[in-house]
Amino acid sequence: MGYNLRITRRQHGSNAPLSPITLSEWRELVTSDPEFRCDPSNGDDVALWVGPSALEVAGLFWHDGEIESKYPDAALIEKMVELAAALDARVVGDDGEVYGREGSVAAPPTDSAPDASTLRARLAGALAWIHLLKDRFTPLKLPFSVGSRVRDSWGNQATVIRIDPGSSAMCVVTVRYDDGRILGSSKIAHGLESVEPTRATEELESPTFEVTDHFYLPGRAAFVIGHIRSGLFRNGMSIQSPDEVLTLTISGIEFMDNLAERKHWNALTFRERPTLDQLKRHIPVGSILLAK
Numbered sequence: 001m002g003y004n005l006r007i008t009r010r011q012h013g014s015n016a017p018l019s020p021i022t023l024s025e026w027r028e029l030v031t032s033d034p035e036f037r038c039d040p041s042n043g044d045d046v047a048l049w050v051g052p053s054a055l056e057v058a059g060l061f062w063h064d065g066e067i068e069s070k071y072p073d074a075a076l077i078e079k080m081v082e083l084a085a086a087l088d089a090r091v092v093g094d095d096g097e098v099y100g101r102e103g104s105v106a107a108p109p110t111d112s113a114p115d116a117s118t119l120r121a122r123l124a125g126a127l128a129w130i131h132l133l134k135d136r137f138t139p140l141k142l143p144f145s146v147g148s149r150v151r152d153s154w155g156n157q158a159t160v161i162r163i164d165p166g167s168s169a170m171c172v173v174t175v176r177y178d179d180g181r182i183l184g185s186s187k188i189a190h191g192l193e194s195v196e197p198t199r200a201t202e203e204l205e206s207p208t209f210e211v212t213d214h215f216y217l218p219g220r221a222a223f224v225i226g227h228i229r230s231g232l233f234r235n236g237m238s239i240q241s242p243d244e245v246l247t248l249t250i251s252g253i254e255f256m257d258n259l260a261e262r263k264h265w266n267a268l269t270f271r272e273r274p275t276l277d278q279l280k281r282h283i284p285v286g287s288i289l290l291a292k
Contacts, residue, residue, distance in 0.1 A: 005092070005094075005099065007066060009065075009087075009090075020066075029083060035049055039172050039184045045061055047059070060080070081099055142173070146253045146255075147232045148232065150194055159232065160192075182264055207290065207292075209224075210226045211226045211287040212265065224268050225267050231291070233268075234253075241283045246274060246283070249271040250271075251270055268289075
């Protein structure tokens, strides 16, 4: 397989798609599919697939009437074939091969061998892409963590509420500004600097969390879901249930969202791994948790 696969309506031997896939078609397709995450900070032409891919970042990019992917794995190729069917298009590799369901590949016509100039262009593109992928092997170190106070390039302060796992530059840092806005930016171009809170600020803004729901993820843990109302939450802080039965240590602060409804939540996990029933009984919906 070539290093680049694309969803296209281009016919073999044609220099341009007969009917280009429009950006609006692409956006409508991925925003209606719950397996895609579209973050404005990545641009309108990029969608991240959160399906069962082995890739750290399974991204698809709209460009010049086609949808492209770099080094897709088998699961992402299968998803591309599904999308192509919805767009009345095909999944085509660099050598003209056509990809179908369940891993089938149709060889290109025998006269489709690329000329020397095409090979040189492809080699240059591959080297450029390898350079961009270097950050996958060199983890990006951020000067802040979830719960940290940060300042953007315009001097506006915010609280970091999520950092996507992984080291890729495409991973997103999400912050909530003091006026309630929630924005995300890529790790490699976040434009944020850490702001150390003063003792007075910490005393005035005690870390409080409003519980709106509970959730259990098989194989992981039970969560309390809600919103950080004030202060800074960090791993290692402790909270006590309103009835003083449970004392729990925070082991994870996660961010959850519903893109279709434009809703966002925070989730807390705990080192003691309480059961879902324990959380519901001792930390009911509506509870305000104070972290120390």
